[in-house]
Amino acid sequence: RKEVEQDPGPFNVPEGATVAxxxxxxxxxxxxxxxxxxxxxxxxxxxxxxxxxxxxxxxFTAQLNRASQYxxxxxxxxKLSDSATYLCVVxxxxxxxxxxxxxxxxxxxxxxx
Amino acid sequence: xxxxxxxxKYLVTQxxxxxxxxxxxxxxxxxxxxxxxxxxxxxxxxxxxxxxxLIINETVPNRFSPKSPDKAHxxxxxxxxxxxxxxxxxxxxxPDRGAxxxxxxxxxxxxxx
Numbered sequence: 001r002k003e004v005e006q007d008p009g010p011f012n013v014p015e016g017a018t019v020a021x022x023x024x025x026x027x028x029x030x031x032x033x034x035x036x037x038x039x040x041x042x043x044x045x046x047x048x049x050x051x052x053x054x055x056x057x058x059x060f061t062a063q064l065n066r067a068s069q070y071x072x073x074x075x076x077x078x079k080l081s082d083s084a085t086y087l088c089v090v091x092x093x094x095x096x097x098x099x100x101x102x103x104x105x106x107x108x109x110x111x112x113x
Numbered sequence: 114x115x116x117x118x119x120x121x122k123y124l125v126t127q128x129x130x131x132x133x134x135x136x137x138x139x140x141x142x143x144x145x146x147x148x149x150x151x152x153x154x155x156x157x158x159x160x161x162x163x164x165x166x167l168i169i170n171e172t173v174p175n176r177f178s179p180k181s182p183d184k185a186h187x188x189x190x191x192x193x194x195x196x197x198x199x200x201x202x203x204x205x206x207x208p209d210r211g212a213x214x215x216x217x218x219x220x221x222x223x224x225x226x
Contacts, residue, residue: 032211034214042219042220043203043217043218043219043220044156044203044215044217045217046214046215046216049214085154087156091211093211098168098169099161099168099169099210099211100169101146101158101161101169102158103148103155103156103157103158105153105154105155106154106156
């Protein structure tokens with residue numbers, strides 16, 4: 001099983017719809033989780049951190065399920081500008097206290113007018 | 114002011130050459146990273162420095178050598194370039210090592226011919 005897995009998509013969603021996608025991780029030592037968005041030919045940008053209690057930022061909601069080892073991202077009332085690739089990032093603290101940072105391969109989202 | 118800057122933005126060179134990419138951050142962060150994003154868009158960490166100390170050194174050919182003259186700069190030198198080195202290289206910084214958000218530079222698109 002890969003350390004971090006995402007459905008590559010693409011998800012083609014009409015404007016205004018709600019879309020959700022998950023990211024699963026295999027290492028139970030994973031401690032920190034983030035969602036980044038990457039536009040075509042641009043750098044990744046932090047969308048939101050994912051907290052144990054779940055968190056919301058406007059139309060975006062992130063959830064963490066430690067028991068099932070996945071994080072999710074929900075986008076409500078989707079806009080054309082939400083079209084991008086969404087990258088899941090997991091930070092693992094190793095036995096020797098070093099960090100291991102793993103990016104998922106991303107989920108492509110296309111919002112259709 | 115650009116928070117994380119990289120030079121050059123584009124680099125086209127021939128196999129066997131040696132080249133360097135420079136990165137600077139003006140965010141006052143302690144930790145900097147180099148990532149490689151290949152043609153399949155998979156973003157993989159290569160190195161990380163914290164206060165000029167190497168803390169992450171993934172399995173990368175030793176033709177790649179990072180150098181951090183101070184905590185605001187992290188350069189990447191590549192010897193004997195190969196076709197497979199063609200990719201986009203992103204520099205990033207974060208306030209500290211571990212569970213912090215990362216800020217990415219615009220990327221350097223390296224093409225080896």
